[in-house]
Amino acid sequence: MTTLAEAIAADQLGDRVWLYSNYHCNLACSYCLTESGPKVERRELDPATMLDIAHEAKGMGFTRIGITGGEPFLVPELPEMLLELSAVLPVLVLTNGTLFQRSLLERMAPLGAADVTLQISLDHPDPVTNDVMRGPANFRKVVEAVPALLGLGIPVRIATTLEDGDAEDLPRLCMLHRELGVGDDDHVVRPILRRGRAESGDMGVRARYLDLPPELTLTADGAFWSPFAPTVRQGVLDTDLLLSRTTRPLQRPVDAMLTVLGGRPAGADSTLNIR
């Protein structure tokens, strides 16, 4: 077994490689870690590179791919790219779920037979409260998109990002996701992280790198410790969780990650339920 495979097998390192497909977004959520929005620089990973990375990752022993951003579905060729990527490794895509108009859903249909899961953000059972954080009509678009995607045979998870005090509304949100057809095992709840726009807005919990499960994450700016790492504050990329600017060959950032893991204090596991 390689050192990487051993680290994955020992659960010291996630088996998924995350790719930041882009940084721009049609929304501009108040707690966004990446300060994404319609006008930010796109900083895309090009589709051919993402496919190459998937092949390389598989060859090294990674077993899953994650796509995040920004809003990945702003990348015009994403549905077709997901089909190709999923032929290499199972794919999880994080999306705000607001772009699934009929024409996009038609292009998504082939993914029903592929190994692609969507994780859609929904923060609150009350449309008004939800939309204050995530933008106008967000709630309506999400509750329409979830059944439509499930109807195509595409598995959907719901991700809820909670600010302190929102927890009492969680049972109502759980009723809602069940009604939409998403089971409890597919509901991810995590706190707002005090990085990016959340930090500027004085929101969320501060996390040390030890609180963030290590999952190799590649962006147009380099390789990072976790998908929660390549954050942006006041237009400047956070470098505290940067592993290396060099992302290829993948062995380079993997070596950097294994070096950091080697220096991690024993028993220093995450306590913040950030996943």
Add this chain to the structure above:
Amino acid sequence: MSEMTEREILRAPGGPRVRLIDADSAPLLVRDHFAGGDPGPIVASLAQVPELVGPTLPFLGTVLGPSWIPMREKEIVILRTSAVMGCRYCTDTHTVVALDSGLSHTEVRALRGDLPAAAAFPDVDDRALIAWCDAVAFGVEADIRPARAALTIDDARVVELTLLVATTVMLNRYATALALPTSPDVRDRLLQEAL
């Protein structure tokens, strides 16, 4: 994305031309370099690309740091080269190191170009070394040939001191291009020494 904007660079004409990493933004693999306080602008700039720090610092330490050649001799080379290259950051920083390595105030002034070398260095070998630094830094073959002929040191010394000139030139270009700032401690010391 972590770049300085054109406006930021123009707004701070005397400041560094890249963002210097501080302890809070130090990448995981280079945090140790920030544990003891400000590591200086060379490390703080290199930390933008963490994978450069690991290989570069030992190289610089080996070439510029203590070795079998006395530090006085090495500082003659580093300070002279930096002055010839017009690197404010390296000249200021190594003026202090040179004084602390046993070079006199007059010798330091001569190496900085404020006095003729002959006025401060009566030893012909020191003057030959200074001429070698000048020739290698300028890189003109017609100067390098006679300067090499005037050196009476053995080949091993020529190799190490020439690599020292070349590495100093590299750092001079780097520090000057990025306008790395002289530390307040060095500035205070230069004021004290009237340099």
